[in-house]
Amino acid sequence: MEGKAILPLLFLSLSAIFLSLSSALDHQTLLLNPLPSPPTTLSWSDTVSESDSAQLHPNSPSSTATTPNTLSVQLHHIDAMALNKTPTQLFHLRLQRDAFRVKTLTSLAAAAASSSNRTTRGGGHVPVTGFSSSVVSGLSQGSGEYFTRLGVGTPPRYVYMVLDTGSDVVWLQCAPCKRCYTQADPIFDPRKSGSFATIPCGSPLCRKLDSPGCNSKKTCLYQVSYGDGSFTVGEFSTETLTFRGTKVGRVAIGCGHDNEGLFVGAAGLLGLGRGKLSFPAQTGSQFNRKFSYCLVDRSSSSKPSSVLFGDSAVSRTARFTPLVANPKLDTFYYVELIGISVGGTRVPGITASLFNLDPAGNGGVILDSGTSVTRLTRSAYNALRDAFRAGTSGLKRGPEFSLFDTCFDLSGKTEVKVPTVVLHFRNADVPLPATNYLIPVDSSGSFCFAFAGTMGGLSIIGNIQQQGFRVVYDLAGSRVGFSPRGCA
Helix, strand or coil: CHHHHHHHHHHHHHHHHHHHHHHHHHEEEEECCCCCCCCCCCCCCCCCCHHHHHHCCCCCCCCCCCECCEEEEEEEEHHHHCCCCCHHHHHHHHHHHHHHHHHHHHHHHHHHHHCCCCECCCCCCCCECCCCCCCCCCECCCCCCEEEEEEECCCCEEEEEEEECCCCCEEEEECCCCECCCECCCCECHHHCCCCEECECCCHHHHCCCCCEECCCCEEEEEEEECCCCEEEEEEEEEEEEECCEEEEEEEEEEEEEEECCCEECCEEEECCCCCCCHHHHCHHHHCCEEEEECCCCCCCCCCEEEEECHHHCCCCCEEEECECCCCECCCEEECEEEEEECCEECCCCCHHHHCECCCCCECEEECCCCCCEEEEHHHHHHHHHHHHHHCCCCCEECCECCECCEEECCCCCEEEEECEEEEECCEEEEECHHHCEEECCCCCEEEECEEEECCCCEEECHHHHCCCEEEEECCCCEEEEECCCCC
16 A cells, blocks of 8 residues: 555655656746946957067067967947946947838848849948937947947058948948048048058959949058948958957958948947858858857946957857848848747747748848847747747736837845746757846836837847857858857
8 A cells, every 4th residue: 555655745746846847948047137337448359469469570479368260359338438338328328329220131132132233331332321419439320239349451540340240241440531430449540550451353352242342543442331321431451450469451441531320439340241252251261250249247246258260269169050042132140030939838839930031132131230129020920029928927917118019117135046048050959048038127116028029021139138148150160159158
């Protein structure tokens, strides 16, 4: 009898353990941190001083951890350049920039789909939406959220540059200026550089531009234009860039003498797109067309974000999904999203067909470092939102906020349980930390579900959802990977 009595107890115990494990997999704890404040100072521990760099022999190894075939660069969010802004003001500005960014990317994708030619962003071929006057730093409302400091020329002159996976052409402001916007550092003067060289009109490099120009000296001209009338025009040239003492020679850059519009702060832009003129494509022989970045959650870490170039950028723990080619647009990083799970269950209304990239270049899903909030096609977003609302019925709902229609009043709490969210890419399941989808939007305890719907066909995986992962771009292997512990 005693043995028979033990069996039901054992069964009940195993059931309780199973339910406990199942609950742990279906839900996770979110620690409620407030909106982050910008750092009071910018530190560039991985930047060699200008005096030190000038003494470095061009071919000597750097004294830092960077080697000729590996590059490690520190990144800062553009909020770090803001002065006298509250966390709430910074968040509003970020959402404002985000709206412009999404409009820029979707309009470019739509224009490329409707054209008969392949398009590269940053060649001046298709006008795209530019900035708003309220931008506090970083270049434009549509240019990216993270910047670094690097040396340009010989000897190197250090400037701030925005890094952008949605652009290809590398460009910066150059003296003499016909028109230049205000930037934090002195404007680069190519006449004072021993490594600056113009590019002849008929050269293969010049022909890689979508709409190359030619001046009376038979040197190549570039133009990058934005839909609000902002633009940068100048010589297409080659120059040496210096990262942490490591020199990268003969990088094709736009040297902009006429830069008009609502640009602010940084000297220019380092294009990290998939096109043939981007920095990763140009430096393929040195860094094997591989790079990765780690964007840290600014609300819970003082550790800076970073980007790596070279074979060491590929994390061994990364889960990879193949890149998808858009025949009409070679700049963006298209991936295949086949489903999303909430609370351990696949959302029934979200299928791969909602995200298909058709032969004309419509639709698809891109991975983007410059968009903050992930945008999904409207029907996919509605299904995801409804599933998340069903899993959070025990939390007190709050009013809508900006683009967010699912918000909660969590004032007075220090932590809450929320259902897990998993993005299912082809061959790669990516479980998101709770901080990557339920975020603070004010200083009063309001938190919102950090996804949004879009009426356009293009879906965008934004940087809030990428926080804490090392995101690996292996162009040589035509794949993108996510490493959940790659930021350690």
